[in-house]
Amino acid sequence: MTLRIIVFFVVSVSICTCTQVRIEDQVLHDMTQVRIEDQVLHDVFGYAPQASIPLAADSQFQASAVTPVTENESTTEAQYYEWDYYNPPDINYDLFDWTLTKRVASSSDENFLLSPLGLKLALAILTEAATGVTKNELLIVLGFSSDQSTVRQKFTSIIDSLKKESPQYILNVGSRVYVGSNVRPKQMFAAIAEEFYKTELKTVDFHHPPEAAMQINAWVSNITKGKISHLVSEDDVANVAVMVLNALYFKGSWRHQFAPNETKYHQFYITPTVTKDIPFMNVNNKFYYTESAKLRAKILRMPYLGNKFSMYIIVPNDLSGMPHVMSNTNVLRTEMNNLREHYVDITLPKFKFDYTSQLGGILKELGIRDAFEDTASFPGIARGQYLSERIKISKVLQRSGIEVNELGSVAYAATEIALENKFGEETESQVEVVANRPFLFFIQDELTRQLLVTGRVSDPTLLDGAFKLV
Template sequence: MESSTNQELSADERNALLKQIEPKQIEAMNRLGLQLIRELGAQEAPSEKNLLISPYSIAAAMGMAYLGSEGETRREMAEALGWSEWDDRQLNITDAALHQLLMHPGSGIEMGIANAVWIKNGVTVEDAYKTNLQQTFEAEIGSLHTQPEQAKDEVNRWVEEHTRGRIPQLMQESPTAETLMILVNAVAFDGNWTNEFQPEYTKDGDFRLANGSTMSVPMMHQSKQFHYLENEDWQAIRLPYGDGQMYMLVVLPREGHTLEEIQQKLEDHPQKLNETSDFRLVELSLPRFRAEYGVHLKEAMQQLGIEKAFDPYAADFTKMIPRGPDWQAYIGQIIHRAVMEVSEQGTVAAASTLLDMRAGSAPPTDRVKMEVNRPFMVAVVDDSTGAWVFAGAIQQPEQVASN
């Protein structure tokens, strides 16, 4: 697996990569994350479950499929994913540059990103498509094992390795006889806070759930200068990792506002949260928490308007796999899983997305208080691009044992 321990990028190299990135593509990815969190939250109603996804991982996996799409399938995917105004070349340039930037996140952070494709024996995949996958996503390409159970085990072992053991069983079921190709993206993140929370200040405190009841959780505390943004609806703080190239964004709805309301308002302009924030002295209380979430994304993607890609009779992925005499490729399922742990020392997180392609038929000194004692939103963000590598809604902090 590629490792962020590779030689770091120089300032000139980072700036050159940043110039290749179309900011609106990053905004589209973040908006997709917000839309999916809201859609999945509606499916989980009443909202008592933590939701955690990797917008970056999902966009990368969908991007690998999009490269092989044509016609109405392509139009629907582009519209839902926010990619309509760019051609493949610009999408690929941004994807490749973002991949490189995320793989070099600076000191104090370890980041791993990997993509892989398994192809069923006997299935012809267009050479131009394979070249695109390798150039844009640095994807490994291999053969799908002929025995379904062993194919599943092989994919799961790859995901476990590339998420550093945090996602051991992405595929619960073996691929079907109709499976032509499996596309997988995996992300692993391990970041130490620039300013660690001191464990001796962690005390149990009340966390109020959405239904009004309370639970006791370990609350971490510190008072320091942080980038901070607020309005009448929410408070937001950036907690930097390492040398500051990535940070955790925590968004807390004001009293009287729900998390769902805030997400809906931010959906139109997710970059509001990336706006220049004040450097303020913040008295912060934040729960230690763990979130793990797995989901089949097919229904949520259909709700966002992607229909034909999942239709065995109407899907058009002929830039990927030519039509056979009595079959054509379609997306059978999208499996996504993410896990995150936040403690006094920092954050460890991992995510993986699988697509099963099938045949079918001068800082102010005034002190601000931010007590994160009710449902809140989190994102792990790349500072230079604003890309959300992880995003989630924490309804109920699960216990994390202290290190």
Template sequence: MKTTFYISLLLAGLHAVAHGQLPPNHHNGHDPNEPKHHMHHAGEAIACLKLVPNNADFAFQFFKEVILEVPNKNIFFSPVSISTAFAMLALGARSTTQTQILEGLSFNLTEMQEKEIQEGFHNLIHMLSHPESKVQLNMVNAIFLTEKLKPLKKFLDDAKALYQLEAFTTDFNNPREAEKQINDYVERKTHGKITNLVKDMDPQTVMLLGSFVFFKGNWEKSFKPEHTEEREFFVDAETTVKVPMMHQTGRFDFYFDEDLSCTVVRLHYNGSATAFLVLPAKGKMKQLEQTLVKETIQEWSDHLFKRLLSLYFPKFSISGSYEITNMLSKMGIVDVFTDQADLSGITGTPDLKVSKAVHKASLDVDERGTEAAAATAAEIMTMSLPPAIEFNRPFLMLIFDRDTNSTLFIGKIVNPTITS
């Protein structure tokens, strides 16, 4: 009988605000003239960027699994948070268990060794958390251990060095105290966005591993609150809801994908994050969901062009909570959740398994933002009204880091009035 081992993947508050005027179009998400605040660490950048295609493959494969689990519902999660937590777990995994984890994260172990993968994640965390960025993105990894469980010094040392892991001793025999310790820590680290994360803990728990991201980004130009008005949002053929709809006219990065029948608008945050807002034509969401891959994003990036638009975008807050064990098992990460698990690199004995893997995420979108200096310039408009794009039916929202091309968050907003 394996000892229970809870993994809790947490994503705290994404605060997003809407935007009008954009900087020049970036090919592949990068502006060649834009300073790369820590790209001068060439080795670090190379190790990190080698992960990007694999992490993107994992992100969109996981997206497809989530859709199967929760069809026709709001979805929001952080692929980079999930990848990071399980890459960290792979440090303590051995044999088939380790292979399944890394291959389940979309790595080809004949092309990239485990050591190289771990070094890449270490550099990714450093680059995403860099203080020079105007985007607030804090990645935190923590482990809560029972006093009886003595982790190997090598595992703790490696996890601290690579993943900035924080370790805490926890009395799981007293579930109420353990819950309070963990919940207080999570609430503090997520700036109050996630509260009461764990409850009804099993006293048999010996370890809880947490990986979470706190993200806060401001658009380069905010919507004006006085332009927000209540309008209809068409959830499906039978359901219409009223939402506060923000509005702004300006020049936006725009593309219409004829193959997938969807409109793409790209908005940049101050700093290195960028968002793709994707509005499928009526009846085309399922086609988009089933075919979305990293190459699709690349094609959109390559074909975006500036267009004067009248943009309507809903103000909303949603959160997602997922028990992801089943989804990851379908992606090949199987043994770690069974008595076949080999996590002997954590304690020296093969008597641990992961009993539960949870991911939590939240997204807030409203009018607030920081005006860019360029926003004071007069916008010259033609006298004719620009075409209107209104996000008034289910859409996707994807958030990337431009410096690393990492997929930070993937969201599907089906009903913006439902918060969880």
């Protein structure tokens, strides 16, 4: 009998207030944490702690706030967040992210939302445990170097950047590998997952599905501030050997906020002949913008307070131009080199939707096949007679949600007004971006250029919580 690996991702992106959910101790009391021996830490990383300690109590992380720069200090990359500055990214750094986005977009014309970061992080962890054909396919499709240290370095830099805390946004990222109580995880795998991917291993009794599902859902709800409280069911965790989960929650406030009294109803073109009256927000300020002849679309950067994260909007020039944009995402990064500051009048619809998809089929199409077969090789995960030959991926599921409105966090409105006023009187020509047709968007970390989410709004009125087999 082949044991199953299930890979889950959960994403919640919010630009409005939400309630924090606390997890009581008794909810998690049956969960055992994997401990790493001192000798393993010494052999792998060249150090050992003073006393044997478990992994971090929770891999949901937020680091200390960025320290302000004084007159006598030099300004480093990590301290630029108050500047409204755009630095073009390296080309092809996110090739897999856009390949995945393009494939999901082609599965239907509806709204969609993905987290390339969540998928890559979970698969990178599995790559650490894979060998042979299984490992080669993962490396090729993900675009990873065969030198594992290079991959580890990249994820360490990404996670370190995401750990930078600010009072102007909230970003929670959590990553866990759950192993069945009858599975004995390897110390080396546990140490590497914790050190380079900030991912902890937890043992859970999958033979008692109700309790296992409750424990997992409690952890996800805690990270997503209650936005996603039911990720797995009892059936999902039954007969599982290993479950890899990644959860992300982002709440940001616009640097240049939309005035609520400027929100008015206009027509949104679902198709060139089908329209709906929906609320559109409006703001006029300086933004990075360009019009792309290759994409036949306008590209707009909308930073959040702190300038560490930004949402990018790509609006086709033609009402039916979305397919052309999606088929040419390979030139998007080069076109973004042309972004320049302009006064821009933005009209953007309010939107909110959920999206759940099973991505196993797409990963197989892209070339990750052996990991799903009985021939899968993940000997690095666990020990035990014949155990490594019996583990394979059975499901890759991602659940995500996004909400975009005028203000975000009201607490930063005063600061925002001061920032808007610094430009003085308008003397430059102004451009206009009206997102009244299907458009592409993504949110990225401006320091590492890592995409947090990508998505498309085809109909802002749909909450779209359907399950997609894409």
